[in-house]
Amino acid sequence: MSSSSNGNGTPILELSDVHTYYGSIHALKGISIEVHDGEIVTLLGANGAGKSTTLRSINGLNRPRQGKISFQGRDITTVAAHEIVKRGIAQSPEGRRLFPRMSVIENLEMGAFQRSDRSEIRGDMDRVFELFPRLHERRNQKAGTMSGGEQQMCAIGRALMARPKLLLLDEPSLGLAPIFVERIFDIIKQINDQGTSILLVEQNALMALDAADRGYVLETGRIVLADKAAALKTNEQVRKTYLGET
Amino acid sequence: MAADASVPTLANRLQRPSVVGLLGVVVVGGAAALLLKNLTVAPSRFFEVTLIGLTTGCVYALVALGYTLVYGILELINFAHGDVFMLGGMFTITYSTHFFGLHHGQGPATILIVFATLVLAMLSCGLINATIEFIAYRPLRGAPRLAPLITAIGVSFIIQDIGLAWKGPNYITAPDVFPHSRVFSFHGVDYGWNKLIVVVITIPVLLGLLWLVQQTRQGKAMRATAQDKDAAAIMGINVNRTISFTFLIAGALAGAAGLCYSLYVTTVRFDQGFQLGLIAFTAAVLGGIGNLPGAVLGAVLIGLIQTWNEGLPWHMPGSDWTQSIVFSILILILVFRPEGLLGERTPEGG
Ligand SMILES: Nc1ncnc2c1ncn2[C@@H]1O[C@H](COP(=O)(O)OP(=O)(O)OP(=O)(O)O)[C@@H](O)[C@H]1O
Ligand SMILES: [Mg+2]
Numbered sequence: 001m002s003s004s005s006n007g008n009g010t011p012i013l014e015l016s017d018v019h020t021y022y023g024s025i026h027a028l029k030g031i032s033i034e035v036h037d038g039e040i041v042t043l044l045g046a047n048g049a050g051k052s053t054t055l056r057s058i059n060g061l062n063r064p065r066q067g068k069i070s071f072q073g074r075d076i077t078t079v080a081a082h083e084i085v086k087r088g089i090a091q092s093p094e095g096r097r098l099f100p101r102m103s104v105i106e107n108l109e110m111g112a113f114q115r116s117d118r119s120e121i122r123g124d125m126d127r128v129f130e131l132f133p134r135l136h137e138r139r140n141q142k143a144g145t146m147s148g149g150e151q152q153m154c155a156i157g158r159a160l161m162a163r164p165k166l167l168l169l170d171e172p173s174l175g176l177a178p179i180f181v182e183r184i185f186d187i188i189k190q191i192n193d194q195g196t197s198i199l200l201v202e203q204n205a206l207m208a209l210d211a212a213d214r215g216y217v218l219e220t221g222r223i224v225l226a227d228k229a230a231a232l233k234t235n236e237q238v239r240k241t242y243l244g245e246t
Numbered sequence: 247m248a249a250d251a252s253v254p255t256l257a258n259r260l261q262r263p264s265v266v267g268l269l270g271v272v273v274v275g276g277a278a279a280l281l282l283k284n285l286t287v288a289p290s291r292f293f294e295v296t297l298i299g300l301t302t303g304c305v306y307a308l309v310a311l312g313y314t315l316v317y318g319i320l321e322l323i324n325f326a327h328g329d330v331f332m333l334g335g336m337f338t339i340t341y342s343t344h345f346f347g348l349h350h351g352q353g354p355a356t357i358l359i360v361f362a363t364l365v366l367a368m369l370s371c372g373l374i375n376a377t378i379e380f381i382a383y384r385p386l387r388g389a390p391r392l393a394p395l396i397t398a399i400g401v402s403f404i405i406q407d408i409g410l411a412w413k414g415p416n417y418i419t420a421p422d423v424f425p426h427s428r429v430f431s432f433h434g435v436d437y438g439w440n441k442l443i444v445v446v447i448t449i450p451v452l453l454g455l456l457w458l459v460q461q462t463r464q465g466k467a468m469r470a471t472a473q474d475k476d477a478a479a480i481m482g483i484n485v486n487r488t489i490s491f492t493f494l495i496a497g498a499l500a501g502a503a504g505l506c507y508s509l510y511v512t513t514v515r516f517d518q519g520f521q522l523g524l525i526a527f528t529a530a531v532l533g534g535i536g537n538l539p540g541a542v543l544g545a546v547l548i549g550l551i552q553t554w555n556e557g558l559p560w561h562m563p564g565s566d567w568t569q570s571i572v573f574s575i576l577i578l579i580l581v582f583r584p585e586g587l588l589g590e591r592t593p594e595g596g
Pocket of ligand 2: 051
């Protein structure tokens with residue numbers, strides 16, 4: 001559990017009635033989500049439910065056609081993607097999206113691209129290497145030639161290099177061996193303990209609900225459930241659909 | 247970049263087109279023998295022609311880099327690029343003679359005028375190239391690849407027509423201001439200042455470009471954008487501005503090439519960019535499209551091959567065959583080494 005799991009006060013991130021389209025495909029049909037300062041919030045849902053689209057709406061890659069997104073009290077609905085990270089939102093996207101022909105170090109440096117405090121970047125990189133010693137071993141390897149798990153670590157590390165106030169993680173455990181899945185969730189909690197709020201998209205609902213304070217369940221572009229993580233874990237519908245119980 | 251996914255391994259490449267492979271070996275071997283024969287028959291001529299080839303190669307390199315930069319970032323073959331180079335030649339004549347009153351025999355003032363013209367020509371071509379991207383290619387960013395390709399060919403014709411309307415259908419002459427006096431003499435062969443100046447202008451521009459792409463923040467943004475636009479955007483990179491900047495730089499290089507070429511050859515015509523552009527594009531593919539040092543290497547090789555073919559005395563095919571030779575090289579490269587001389591094959595096909 002994270003350090004401040006209260007959920008009081010004004011949310012750091014707030015989506016209200018967000019509609020997002022791909023051409024004529026209506027992918028998000030009025031989504032409302034809140035993330036409070038210090039929280040881990042998880043977004044569950046089947047394939048194609050709209051989880052990644054929600055993240056792409058927040059970070060500016062898919063601008064909503066309707067609805068409002070605000071971050072730290074300011075409207076960011078129409079802010080350009082490259083400005084979002086400057087406001088304090090970083091993302092480890094679906095499919096990792098590393099720069100394949102850059103080394104691990106260069107990828108991490110790209111994560112800090114918009115920062116001007118050059119002197120502190122070095123220290124942050126050391127911290128990423130502490131979290132992921134494997135990345136340090138591979139620091140000069142081209143990201144495109146690393147294993148899936150290594151790339152996942154690199155993508156999370158790269159997002160951390162932005163020093164975000166809010167971290168968006170899209171399926172960070174995808175393709176990882178079970179032992180690494182646990183390790184990734186430990187690290188997610190560690191990052192959260194250091195004060196970063198997290199919006200976590202996961203297929204691994206059990207692990208996600210264990211780590212999270214609250215959760216939302218998405219179904220074909222709509223929120224169908226929203227509750228404390230502990231409550232979701234005992235919810236019958238969730239148990240059947242996402243925790244694989246009969 | 248994306249076409250590399252199914253690159254055959256060396257082994258099956260060698261056994262598959264065996265007839266073609268034999269043909270390739272024969273062609274390359276024959277060419278090498280022909281060059282050797284020329285070297286022994288007329289060594290000083292060979293040396294002279296080689297120096298001319300290097301100069302030509304430098305101009306090709308400036309143009310080839312523009313193709314490779316734009317391809318690297320958009321995977322678009324910008325067919326209009328050669329015509330921007332042609333405009334560079336026209337700007338050179340307009341600025342140097344009409345603005346600055348440049349003519350033969352002005353002494354040291356020439357250097358200043360040529361430098362000022364260079365800056366203006368680079369700026370003009372850079373801005374034009376960035377404008378082309380903004381008007382013609384940006385609206386097609388998400389469209390199937392054929393759309394921007396056809397558009398590029400259209401833009402190429404439009405620029406040629408503009409050149410035609412601006413300067414007429416005939417060759418126009420640029421002032422012959424590069425001194426022809428010799429820099430050095432070797433076995434009775436003179437190396438003229440006019441050739442050296444082209445090299446002297448080209449090399450700092452090339453080094454500047456490499457520094458820009460490899461060392462600067464802007465260069466990092468260019469490389470990141472080339473590799474993954476969405477990922478670049480969420481790193482805080484303004485992707486559209488980075489693409490505009492790339493076209494600006496590519497255009498500026500074409501402008502520099504236009505100046506070098508027009509003052510070296512001293513003539514410009516509206517359709518000159520088309521042919522030279524195709525040759526430079528071939529050079530970029532030869533070196534490995536998307537690869538900057540590769541473009542320079544490919545350009546110097548093509549420059550050498552062209553001038554050897556046209557200038558060596560002993561049974562060379564001659565200038566009538568230059569186009570055929572250049573494009574045969576292109577075909578050979580595409581068959582045997584589609585990633586080009588210096589291009590690398592990556593798992594993502596980048
Ligand atoms: N680029 C696109 N073009 C058209 N439709 C898209 C595109 N991306 C996603 N969609 C559609 O939008 C809907 C939501 O997709 P999204 O990627 O958000 O799902 P998801 O919940 O992340 O699924 P998964 O668990 O498989 O990653 C799906 O129906 C999908 O087919
Ligand atoms: Mg997804």
